[in-house]
Amino acid sequence: MEVTMTRNDIISVLGPVDEAVIADIALTGATLEELREAFAWLGADEALVNEGRPLPGTKVARLIEILDMPDDEDGRQAASQ
Known part of the structure; x- marks a missing residue:
């Protein structure tokens, strides 16, 4: 059984991120393991x-x-890298 990620799960992988990013990630229905994999691919494909x-x-x-x-209008990055 796959468990849906919580806000704290997402922050534990990415660090501080915009609430909209957290919502977008949660809506994918991805698991914490899938988020970790995506973060690894992003940094070292x-x-x-x-x-x-x-x-x-x-x-x-x-x-x-x-x-x-890409960065939003305020110059903030979607996810900490």
Whole structure:
């Protein structure tokens, strides 16, 4: 049984992020493990490919899209990197 992530789960992986990002992530229905995987891909995609890891699945790819959004109007990043 997959458990839905809480706000605190998301912050435990990403650090402080905008509430809209937290909401977008929660709406994906992804698991905490999928968020961790997306965060790893975001920071080291080439290394993970070289390691022979399979490309991210649909939910992980969506999380990567959310985390890789450009800065908002205030210059804040969507996720801490």
